[in-house]
Amino acid sequence: MKKINKVWSLLFLLESFFTAWALMNAGRLQPGNIITGILFLLCFLFYRHSTKIVGETVKSKTEVITAGFLSAFFTLCYMGVDAHNYIDQLENKLFRLVILTATAIGFFFLFFHLLRFLFALITNKERCMDLLVHPLSGSRFGHFYDSHIGVFTFFICMLGFLPYFLYQFPGIMTPDSLNQLEQLLGLIPYSNHHPFAHTMIIKLLYSIGSLFTSSMVNAISFYTFFQMCVLALSVTCLIKTLRQLNIRGLYCLLITAFYAFVPYNGVFAVTVWKDVLFSAGVLFFTTALLRLYLESRLDHLTVPSLILFCISGLMVCLLRSNGWYAFILSLPFLIYFFWKSKKIMLPLQLSIFLIALVVKGPVMNALEVTQPDFVESVSIPLQQISRVICNDRELSPEQWDLVHAVVDTTYIKELYHPSFADNIKELVRAGHPDYLTEHKSDYLKLWLTLGFTYPRDYLDAYVQQTMGYWYPDSFYTVAENEGISTSSLGISHSPIIGGPIVVKAKEIAIKLGGMLPLYGLIWSMGTMLWVLLICIGCGIIRKESWKLFLYLPGLAIMATVLIATPVATEFRYAYSLIYAFPLYLILAVWDPDYNTLDKNSFNRTL
DSSP states (O other), X not given: OHHHHHHHHHHHHHHHHHHHHHHHHHTTOOTTOHHHHHHHHHHHHHHHHHHHHHHHHOOOHHHXXXXXXXXXHHHHHHHHHHHHHHHTTOOOHHHHHHHHHHHHHHHHHHHHHHHHHHHHHHTOHHHHHXXXXXXXXOSHHHHHHHHSHHHHHHHHHHHHHHHHHHHSTTOBBOHHHHHHHHHHTTSSOOBSSSOHHHHHHHHHHHHHHHHHOSOHHHHHHHHHHHHHHHHHHHHHHHHHHHHHTTBOHHHHHHHHHHHHHSHHHHHHHTBOOHHHHHHHHHXXXXXXXXXXXXXXXXXXXXXXXXXXXHHHHHHHHXXXXXXXXXXXXXXXXXXXXXXXXXXXXXXXXXXXXXHHHHIIIIIHHHTTOBOOOGGGGGHHHHHHHHHHHHTTOOOOHHHHHHHHHHOOOTTHHHHOBTTBXXXXXXXXXXXXXXXXXXXXXXXXXXXXXXXXXXXHHHHHHHHHHHGGGTOTTOOOOOSOOOSBOOOSSSOOOOOSSOSHHHHHHHHHHHHGGGTSTTGGGGGOHHHHHHHHHHHHHHHHXXXXXXXXXXXXXXXXXXXXXXXXXSBTTOGXXXXXHHHTHHHHHHHHHOXXXXXXXXXXXXXXXX
């Protein structure tokens, strides 16, 4: 036994050494920094303690495989972005290989032990549920909260959004927002570049506002206020569902506070963007899926949950193009999981698909709505080919002919930006984009051929173009937009409250996300994606496959972003992931079999 302990201790020492090495490189510490020694000691103590807990609670090959897979993925994420910083002063290839290998091993050990420790805690379902659930409270406030939880949650969210509404009145409008305003005013043709359904919603609320006021500013505020209400309702639906599952009131209040008082939620609540309503739709949709699954276990699907499923499904399909693709990807799995209730669910699922298909096809064609061009969907391939050209790689005469047939490469090196594809897209549009569209197969072959020839250039281009969504330490500004962009429409920022105190308070609130540890994690898209993957891992090791289809829409949406994003660090593209984040966390540890679901208590009207 003593020999075994000695072997394990030596192994932990070796693992801790590599992990300290990795953290030293990641933190830009010098080898002689005392913090490196502290990190080594902390890793050693943690590895010993966590391994003991894991050995007592988890004995599953699935857990080891899941932890190993996620650890390898997280290691690749870190190394893919940061590795060059570890070897930028080294020229010897052998030294560079040793440093990179040692660092990768250290990261893998760190993530592996952390994940196994976390999984060991999560697999103790009884303990998790004891911490998570609590029946209706007997206190005076608890009774009031449970009796008026819908009104209370909606009011708190609107209270949190109100200062931003008054300060940014009638709402934050960027060039994208103004483009939609021009469409609904009839100044330019309708386009589905910004979802046509969203433009029509803005038009409806703007028209209603115009019945009460002749001011364009005031009329736009009707849409902004409507958007705030939809966001607040999505949170209300979530909180009411969680409380019906007996999730502790304290957690429900903390989740409500996240939505109401984290600054970027307030800023986005008053920003006229498709991404905002779409994110509310994703939260509605995921909550509806949860409700319907649990109701199907009780053999009693309720009308409110079915209506919520239909409306939110259409929101997902119509309010962003990638939402449509995510729904199509999820549809076969949703049909499978709800097969027990196929007489009700199958017609509804197909109805959502067909209605969205009709709107995107015949309806838009009849209204002569212009569809996004092909160039918009190939941002990443364009960036990768541009990277090859900018690195002065050798192309055959035939390959150069294909390139020049579409674009003038004279200024490509000046225009190419590793994390921003719009410059190259506009360069293509200024050339001959029709030729690209008409010869897709030739350019697909060009893209594949160059990829096989220069894989490092392609990989570097992809990393730089997408890293904000999967690398936790990417720096980017969040919710920094203010007021209304300059335009000739005669609409301008008209704040109802203002002054230096308000301006400074808003500035500090936004900056705190980049200053405070732990709190800053909820400002990171990469961290949120990692959390989603860990939640999926928890579902796998707990053998709760039904949870995976609840995570699937969010995962599919992020997959579409990683396939076609034009910007490396655009927070709003991942806002649906952040907006559903509290529900994902709750799902990771909640167990419907811990206590029997009561049809009377759960199936209450939303």
